[in-house]
Amino acid sequence: MSEPAEISRRTFVLKSIASLAALGLLPALAAAQQRPLVIERGVYQVHLLLHAIGTEEYTITDTHDGRRVLTTTTSTNDRGTKRTSVSTLTFADHFEPLKLEQKSGDVVSTTEVSGIKATVHEGAETRTFAQRPVSFVGFASMPAAMQMMMMRYWQYHHSPAHLPIMRASDQAPPLDIKLVGRESFQIKGKMVRLTRYTVANLMFGREILWMDDSYRVAAIMTFAGGLPQEFVLDEYESATGNLARSGVRQEMLDLAEIDSQVTPEAQGAYAIVGARLIDGSGAAPVEQATVVVRDGRIVSAGSAPPPAGMRIVYAGGKSLLPGLWEMHSHFSGIEFGPALLAAGVTTARDCGGELDFLVTIRDAIAKQHVLGPRLLLAGLIDAGGPLGFGFVDAETRAEGVAAVDFYAQHHFQQIKVYTQLQPDVLRAIAAEAHAKGMTVTGHVPAAVDTFEGIADGMDQVNHLQFITRSMLPPNAPPDAEPDLNSGRAQKLIALLKEKQIVVDPTAGWGEMAGHPRTIDAASFEPGVNAAPFPTAAKFRNMGTATDAAKFHARMEVDLRVIDALHNAGVPIVAGSDTGLIGYGLARELELYVQAGMTPMAAIQTATLNAARAMRLDAESGTIQPGKRADLVLVDGNPLANISDIRRVSKVITEGRMYDSKELGHTVGFNR
Numbered sequence: 001m002s003e004p005a006e007i008s009r010r011t012f013v014l015k016s017i018a019s020l021a022a023l024g025l026l027p028a029l030a031a032a033q034q035r036p037l038v039i040e041r042g043v044y045q046v047h048l049l050l051h052a053i054g055t056e057e058y059t060i061t062d063t064h065d066g067r068r069v070l071t072t073t074t075s076t077n078d079r080g081t082k083r084t085s086v087s088t089l090t091f092a093d094h095f096e097p098l099k100l101e102q103k104s105g106d107v108v109s110t111t112e113v114s115g116i117k118a119t120v121h122e123g124a125e126t127r128t129f130a131q132r133p134v135s136f137v138g139f140a141s142m143p144a145a146m147q148m149m150m151m152r153y154w155q156y157h158h159s160p161a162h163l164p165i166m167r168a169s170d171q172a173p174p175l176d177i178k179l180v181g182r183e184s185f186q187i188k189g190k191m192v193r194l195t196r197y198t199v200a201n202l203m204f205g206r207e208i209l210w211m212d213d214s215y216r217v218a219a220i221m222t223f224a225g226g227l228p229q230e231f232v233l234d235e236y237e238s239a240t241g242n243l244a245r246s247g248v249r250q251e252m253l254d255l256a257e258i259d260s261q262v263t264p265e266a267q268g269a270y271a272i273v274g275a276r277l278i279d280g281s282g283a284a285p286v287e288q289a290t291v292v293v294r295d296g297r298i299v300s301a302g303s304a305p306p307p308a309g310m311r312i313v314y315a316g317g318k319s320l321l322p323g324l325w326e327m328h329s330h331f332s333g334i335e336f337g338p339a340l341l342a343a344g345v346t347t348a349r350d351c352g353g354e355l356d357f358l359v360t361i362r363d364a365i366a367k368q369h370v371l372g373p374r375l376l377l378a379g380l381i382d383a384g385g386p387l388g389f390g391f392v393d394a395e396t397r398a399e400g401v402a403a404v405d406f407y408a409q410h411h412f413q414q415i416k417v418y419t420q421l422q423p424d425v426l427r428a429i430a431a432e433a434h435a436k437g438m439t440v441t442g443h444v445p446a447a448v449d450t451f452e453g454i455a456d457g458m459d460q461v462n463h464l465q466f467i468t469r470s471m472l473p474p475n476a477p478p479d480a481e482p483d484l485n486s487g488r489a490q491k492l493i494a495l496l497k498e499k500q501i502v503v504d505p506t507a508g509w510g511e512m513a514g515h516p517r518t519i520d521a522a523s524f525e526p527g528v529n530a531a532p533f534p535t536a537a538k539f540r541n542m543g544t545a546t547d548a549a550k551f552h553a554r555m556e557v558d559l560r561v562i563d564a565l566h567n568a569g570v571p572i573v574a575g576s577d578t579g580l581i582g583y584g585l586a587r588e589l590e591l592y593v594q595a596g597m598t599p600m601a602a603i604q605t606a607t608l609n610a611a612r613a614m615r616l617d618a619e620s621g622t623i624q625p626g627k628r629a630d631l632v633l634v635d636g637n638p639l640a641n642i643s644d645i646r647r648v649s650k651v652i653t654e655g656r657m658y659d660s661k662e663l664g665h666t667v668g669f670n671r
Helices: 009-022 029-033 144-156 234-259 336-342 355-368 397-409 423-435 450-455 465-470 487-499 507-514 526-530 533-540 548-568 583-595 599-605 608-613 642-646 660-666
Strands: 037-048 051-062 068-078 081-091 097-104 107-114 117-122 125-130 175-187 190-200 206-212 217-222 229-233 269-277 286-294 297-302 312-314 318-322 324-329 345-350 374-381 414-417 439-442 460-462 502-504 631-635 648-653 656-659
Touching (some): 051 144, 144 175, 144 217, 190 234, 206 234, 217 234, 229 234, 234 355, 269 631, 324 608, 336 648, 336 660, 345 608, 374 397, 374 439, 397 414, 397 423, 414 423, 423 439, 450 465, 450 487, 465 487, 465 548, 487 548, 507 583, 526 533, 526 583, 548 583, 583 599, 583 642, 599 608, 599 642, 648 660
Parallel strands (some): 269 312, 324 345, 345 374, 374 414, 439 460, 460 502
Antiparallel strands (some): 037 051, 068 081, 081 097, 097 107, 107 117, 190 206, 206 217, 318 631, 631 648
16 A cells, blocks of 8 residues: 555645645745635646647645635647646645636636536536545546646545546546556755556556655656657656656556457467458459468468368458558557557557657567557657757757667667758758668658658658648648649659659548537547547547538548549558547548549558558568468458458457457457
8 A cells, every 4th residue: 555545634634734835835824814825836847759848837725715726727839839728626625626627728628516416518518417425527638737636635535446537428437546666866966756656547548647755746657648748847857768768667567467468369370261362462352262370471372271280260251451551650658559459550650759668669569579560660850949849859960860870770760850850951861861771751841842852852751731732832822722733733743653752641630630520520430439438538529610611622632632642653651640549540541442542552551552661561561471470350341341441350460369359458449
């Protein structure tokens, strides 16, 4: 049992106040007679991919009527997008919540507790219910200081195994909070002790949270959002690197726990018999096929019967395809691995994440066969400053070369360039990457257009928007639509084909992020219905104020561009960015078919095309003898109905066969 759970509740309150006083956080009591007494304040640094993007400031005041008020203001600037959110929590003795209001832009969410009743307004949902005797308030995006109050409440109430959170949906699971370790750091010559916890079910995956001896949250490391974030209390900022490394070690311990829940149904030598073989090469499917697997490799594939005495896996009524490639992932936590595998993804390209975590999980998957697809890494490089993205900056040519060398030493396959890079730095990065045998993908930097980006050394482009914009005249208004028959558009398409520039459209993410709030996300992405509650709630509440007609018109433009690129012979690969994990890739393929591709061509964007783009088609991307046994069994026939690609039954990664539903269940998906 943790130290706070061992002491009495009264002692806990007194010790908290004494600790705060010792830190100078309690002003003179005499001031309380004249105005609300500020009894605690602090500032958290907010990081995205270990790049500082803003702050969260909080105060706790005593209102003299037996209540206290926590106010947090979070101000961030993420790549030029400025956001401010304000949360106010009123609570009574013993940290009992009374009212919570959270404002972010024009979105306001509230929880009010009156007696045993609670009323929650969250997004479009409202619910009034009888609250449980021990339960706290909160929403998906809880500020660090709000989580601090949650932890104090949890500790005061004897650290229950499950802590219900009052939400507008009765499907919200309770939080699972676990004390998992302790560690000490030297900060400014002083030894500080921190206690490490994991918090599950607040968002997708598990957060890692550290409390200090004064019952303050020292730091939070979350892999649960669209991208990894860190919140670090000012006085612990110098320990951010140590905390991040500790968090990675904890993630791997968490993955070991998940690994223990699932074992392969088949491995070593076996034959898959009776499935429809769609080998990914473009050849006609083979009905009632046999594929023999031995020691992680494909031995044979076709109509020949299996060797005598070999174990048989019967797959009648199913289709057997090459394992899918997710070509635009931001692999943000160990839960991503089982979720992607469950969707049939056996290889994923990460397009920008936290290096220590990515290298650790990549090597564990490759060498220890922990749950997850093979990971290929693209090292993110941007210029610094408030508009920068990620922690590797390059303001000069020399810094660009050094950044490439840094990633090459860590065995990254690619470099991902980003928006703020200057042309001379881009050229230096591309030249060094090519000299190291690496390719260059990414955003077309703002200082150049796609024509110039290719001339400067880009081999691939992430996001269709950079192609579409470069089809327009330089002075075109922001909402202009490209004329695919214009000389500029035709010139760009010809250049992309000539240079075989790989395009990763991420059309599904554009649809998800840009759809109007009046359109239910599940209407075009039914995978939301199978996602764990925190993930489903996130995507159901996503959307813009865009008019539905304008939204559909924009999507039609994107699909016409994709069709034109495909028909011209420009290589296209499928990626879902920060869309719905796993299912987002299926949606991407559905959109490609809507754009005009055949189902086979769409499947190849996530198999053979992707393997070629990463120069791995000699060993992956199709079902052929000698290649890696990365395979996926789906119910139905995706050549007749591309949406059958969602109906994954079994996934085989390097010869190890897993049940899709079982994998999904380990991380909350109800497949």
